[in-house]
Amino acid sequence: MSEPLELLENYRAFEGWQKRYRHPSQTLHCPMTYSIYLPPQTNTAKKAPVVYWLSGLTCSDENFSTKAGAQRIAAELGLALVMPDTSPRGDRVPDAEDQAYDLGLGAGFYINATQAPWNHHYQMYDYITKELPTLIEQTFPVTNQRAISGHSMGGHGALMVALKNPGRYLSATAFSPIVNPTQCPWGKKAFSHYLGDDKESWKAWDTTELILSSADADNVPILIDQGTEDSFLKKQLLTENLISASKIKHYPAKIRYQQGYDHSYYFIASFIEEHLRFHAQQFDA
């Protein structure tokens, strides 16, 4: 158990509540902050299914909360939204020596590090898939129906988490995800530090590799939106690699290029309604 919870912020929003909490994480060995949106249906006795949102490099729990405009549609659909932070935090948590934005603080990549000095704190996969859902489901009026979404590094996280946990997450969607981290500079840098030199061990955290090794029975419904004017598309995100892997495995992922959109939260805001409706369809199925 991760008590006590400390309520940091509390806002009425779309007749529900936008809240921000701090709690001591036993998995990450540090205090962690997360945001949660509880839809108006939970004001009475009703419980809501939960969509987890994983943010990208440099982000915290607040980017999606303040910029995506997701609460409106979550209120309409009766979905809770949970927004965790992107890495362990605090003075005792190791960071990149040069404080680079793509390693260490703000760049946990949602994996379990095996290498020192990272492995004591950087266990984001266990935090996201175990400690946090347990805390959320014990604390708030929510069901154990879960879906997961994310952006960029968080899009990698959402797809990877869902593919590794068929059944625990009913669906996954992503904006501008890093789909093949073992093959792009961001992923290679992070994985080499967190996981070491054995590149075979990297594959367990790579969406494209997980699709290639998936069995038909494991299919998780997936929706991905990728902007054509995203400056990271060709070098870091490698969307075409996932499209190829999905074709090889006949994996029914919906992967859409959106003309003229970039890597920003204006892109996310433009299509978040469709992603939440996609999740709601799975919850209702």
Add this chain to the structure above:
Amino acid sequence: MSEPLELLENYRAFEGWQKRYRHPSQTLHCPMTYSIYLPPQTNTAKKAPVVYWLSGLTCSDENFSTKAGAQRIAAELGLALVMPDTSPRGDRVPDAEDQAYDLGLGAGFYINATQAPWNHHYQMYDYITKELPTLIEQTFPVTNQRAISGHSMGGHGALMVALKNPGRYLSATAFSPIVNPTQCPWGKKAFSHYLGDDKESWKAWDTTELILSSADADNVPILIDQGTEDSFLKKQLLTENLISASKIKHYPAKIRYQQGYDHSYYFIASFIEEHLRFHAQQFDA
């Protein structure tokens, strides 16, 4: 004329465009930054009416652009949104001696200062009502139909600007506005610095006073939302003073208290759709 315009940012959003520009302001004697949302209807030859948004203390053109979720409904309704900054800017622009948040930079109050050292740069009323609309209407595919909204100090600005310019603005709405600045600490501080000690001269910039001196023919449609849990309500915003004045003058302002909401952008996001639909009704009338 205020050429040249410098395009600082450009994002696809809801099939329209969210842009940010810098231009040299002849009224304020400094470079000014503003944001504009052009709805998808303007991608073809169609022109859009414009809703101006005036932000509150400490804000810039970016708060509303990134946090309000207004572009979605502006896209649906075919409205352009223009978000100016809240004061003149730059090293040569005077600020409060103690850099207080409620005077000087970020706190222009949308009035024309008459007192030194403020009067050279702090001519926000002329900028908002003359220079900026002229620039917008000469530069972008928009009509000369205008409406105006704002939050807190910007709610004061929106109401005051519309009441002083019947016919130039078809409607005005406000979130958590300072409705009687001549009677609250924020307003008294700003007006005494910008306008001097003659309190009679303050009344020309005060919404409640403008309502009390209005003629029936001048009625501008007004919608105001005010959260009941707004920590500034009793001391700074003084909503009841405007309700009383509207009753005395039989002014048909719609003033709504929203239960449980505070002064934040989550409040604005929750009701911005109703405000934009209110403006669209006037444009269509």
